[in-house]
Amino acid sequence: METAERLIRSTQRLLWERGYVGTSPKAIQRDADAGQGSMYHHFSGKAELARTAIERSGTELRAAAEEQFAGPGTATERITLYLARDRDVLRGCRIGRLTADPDVLADPVLRAPVADTFAWLRTRLAEIIAEGKRNGEYPDRLDPDRTAATVAAVLQGGYVLARAAGDDAPFELAVQGLVDLLRGVT
Amino acid sequence: METAERLIRSTQRLLWERGYVGTSPKAIQRDADAGQGSMYHHFSGKAELARTAIERSGTELRAAAEEQFAGPGTATERITLYLARDRDVLRGCRIGRLTADPDVLADPVLRAPVADTFAWLRTRLAEIIAEGKRNGEYPDRLDPDRTAATVAAVLQGGYVLARAAGDDAPFELAVQGLVDLLRGVT
DNA sequence: GTCTATAGCGAGATAGAC
DNA sequence: GTCTATCTCGCTATAGAC
Numbered sequence A, B: 001m002e003t004a005e006r007l008i009r010s011t012q013r014l015l016w017e018r019g020y021v022g023t024s025p026k027a028i029q030r031d032a033d034a035g036q037g038s039m040y041h042h043f044s045g046k047a048e049l050a051r052t053a054i055e056r057s058g059t060e061l062r063a064a065a066e067e068q069f070a071g072p073g074t075a076t077e078r079i080t081l082y083l084a085r086d087r088d089v090l091r092g093c094r095i096g097r098l099t100a101d102p103d104v105l106a107d108p109v110l111r112a113p114v115a116d117t118f119a120w121l122r123t124r125l126a127e128i129i130a131e132g133k134r135n136g137e138y139p140d141r142l143d144p145d146r147t148a149a150t151v152a153a154v155l156q157g158g159y160v161l162a163r164a165a166g167d168d169a170p171f172e173l174a175v176q177g178l179v180d181l182l183r184g185v186t
Numbered sequence C: 001g002t003c004t005a006t007a008g009c010g011a012g013a014t015a016g017a018c
Numbered sequence D: 001g002t003c004t005a006t007c008t009c010g011c012t013a014t015a016g017a018c
Helices: A001-016 A025-032 A034-044 A044-069 A075-082 A097-098 A103-105 A110-132 A144-165 A169-182 B003-018 B024-033 B036-042 B046-069 B073-084 B097-100 B102-108 B108-133 B143-167 B170-182
Strands: none
Touching: A001 A025, A001 A034, A001 A044, A001 A097, A025 A034, A044 A075, A044 A110, A044 A144, A075 A110, A075 A144, A075 B036, A075 B046, A097 A103, A097 A110, A097 A144, A097 B097, A097 B143, A103 A110, A103 B003, A110 A144, A110 B143, A144 A169, A144 B036, A144 B097, A144 B108, A144 B143, A144 B170, A169 B108, A169 B143, B003 B024, B003 B036, B003 B046, B003 B097, B024 B036, B024 B046, B046 B073, B046 B108, B073 B108, B073 B170, B097 B108, B097 B143
């Protein structure tokens, strides 16, 4: 693999694990098996590398989600499939994690892909829920935007609870609790 | 206020804003208006100061939550009151934020108060939901542990979505969506 | 493209004076 | 209890050779 590509993937991984503040150029170089000069040849510095890595992660997250969203099945089925998809729960969300990083939120260039990814996710979930309403799966009074935000929040919050506990269980509970509510809503 | 107390409160604030990795002893001293020697006289170092600050924040979080939980009203009313309580949404959760910090999760001493706080919260919410079932507010098939995890997750995830958007709105949507589901569940 | 050398700075802690 | 001096280390970047 080319050096630039290795640098990007290493940055994605380290950003996921340790965030922006906790990730040093040196650590990226070590992980990517690239020299100092090599890194600064391909990228202007830590910020540009992070920008590239975050944008890449956002694109990958959308593609992965769309696999479940675009499939067959009712709205609840597709949402359940998305939530219960095989996930490395204890590693958390690559994008959501970055919202804890003040330096990411403070830099519009780094923040944009984070904001865009969640904006897309909520919109997409709202579409699916609106479909569910049209098919009579959900009652008329169910608000798609609200429910979409709730679904996205359970996912992100599930990661937080699981990481706090050091165990997948709270994540699975939170997801099951939401699915129960979606199935039982009148 | 005494120096030790100022140091603890400054650490609480900085941990909230910047996390463990992003918070330096020097920054704490500056914020607390305490000298280097003063800090190392009262605490053995960054880790012990952080431990004290995290434990304090956990205790405060419980007390604040219990204010809504112990009040009058139905289960849904008390949960709604808790979720919709006046919060500085864009600052996020002082405890939940720490789950993004690998150094906190790796150290059992720092991690314990984080794990304990969320364990308490989920237990407490499950009790309230179980009460709701006994009072006929919720159907028999509603699982208190699952639902409690969902409620806690919506809160934590709501913060993530709001911080990503730079706007309280997604948090409010997620909370409203959950309350709608709790009210509509049969 | 990749390397090594170097720089300026802050992190985190210790030592010993007052 | 608090102060200043000092230490070692790693961060982030630049310079210039190869």
